[in-house]
Amino acid sequence: MITLHNLSLPASPALIQGGMQSLSLQLQRGEALWVVGPAESGKTALLDTLALRRPVAGSATILNEPLSPRFPARTRQRLRQRIGYIDANPLFMDRLSLADNVALPLELAHFRHAEIQRETEAILQWFGIQDHAQALPTTLSHTTRLRAACARALITHPSLILVDEPALTLCPELREHLLSTIKDLVQNGATALFAIRTRPPEVSFPEATLTLPYNPPAPTEGEKEEIPPSLFAPLTPMAPTYEGRFS
Numbered sequence: 369m370i371t372l373h374n375l376s377l378p379a380s381p382a383l384i385q386g387g388m389q390s391l392s393l394q395l396q397r398g399e400a401l402w403v404v405g406p407a408e409s410g411k412t413a414l415l416d417t418l419a420l421r422r423p424v425a426g427s428a429t430i431l432n433e434p435l436s437p438r439f440p441a442r443t444r445q446r447l448r449q450r451i452g453y454i455d456a457n458p459l460f461m462d463r464l465s466l467a468d469n470v471a472l473p474l475e476l477a478h479f480r481h482a483e484i485q486r487e488t489e490a491i492l493q494w495f496g497i498q499d500h501a502q503a504l505p506t507t508l509s510h511t512t513r514l515r516a517a518c519a520r521a522l523i524t525h526p527s528l529i530l531v532d533e534p535a536l537t538l539c540p541e542l543r544e545h546l547l548s549t550i551k552d553l554v555q556n557g558a559t560a561l562f563a564i565r566t567r568p569p570e571v572s573f574p575e576a577t578l579t580l581p582y583n584p585p586a587p588t589e590g591e592k593e594e595i596p597p598s599l600f601a602p603l604t605p606m607a608p609t610y611e612g613r614f615s
């Protein structure tokens with residue numbers, strides 16, 4: 369589902385010689401991963417690459433789609449609709465209400481009005497921000513905006529979920545709720561990556577960790593260069609269900 373092969377990612381030269389690391393990774397449906405590393409180790413750069421927000425240097429297949437510089441705009445748009453990214457600084461349309469901002473991914477995917485309304489109400493409630501539905505984002509607290517960013521990223525039940533640090537560290541209740549929500553989606557076949565400086569010790573999901581900057585073990589003599597196997601045993605994927613998931 370996701371294959372990165374010799375992907376060039378920036379990191380601070382203070383952390384890795386030359387300020388560039390080369391990452392190879394394979395993740396299947398139903399797998400999740402912490403991406404752990406100090407400041408400027410390339411966590412956000414990795415998430416931005418997977419979210420198609422920065423050019424790919426190297427070879428990458430995302431949601432079974434090989435990426436290329438000449439990616440047709442329609443393919444890019446279709447892929448983006450399957451990716452939910454809770455980034456470090458979520459932006460909102462300031463003139464739209466919180467509910468309309470959260471509903472945008474469904475609007476862009478041309479869902480029916482009644483369905484958009486039902487799903488938006490359900491997910492606002494799921495993240496405890498239903499009382500702010502009609503407020504403008506600029507009038508709300510940072511935590512409420514982060515909750516809304518989580519709702520907006522997950523409202524389509526994306527196949528690939530990317531979470532950067534603030535949503536995992538700002539508020540322990542939000543982290544717990546977010547992780548259990550995403551765990552459910554992963555068990556139904558999504559793939560998820562969580563970027564954080566230090567893995568929280570008390571949290572058991574996800575189990576696997578990728579540490580940045582990436583220093584792959586030197587190949588032993590005669591060892592062929594190949595894409596590393598998946599970090600995980602394969603799971604039996606199930607199709608995510610849409611209806612009533614957040615109600």
Ligand SMILES: Nc1ncnc2c1ncn2[C@@H]1O[C@H](COP(=O)(O)OP(=O)(O)OP(=O)(O)O)[C@@H](O)[C@H]1O
Pocket residue numbers: 378379380381405406407408409410411412413414422565
């Ligand atoms: N678009 C870019 N072009 C070149 N270098 C970049 C770009 N974006 C980030 N960098 C550099 O890549 C390195 C990694 O940055 P990144 O933001 O990915 O780190 P991070 O691990 O997410 O850090 P933090 O925990 O502070 O958010 C930094 O040295 C940064 O200056």
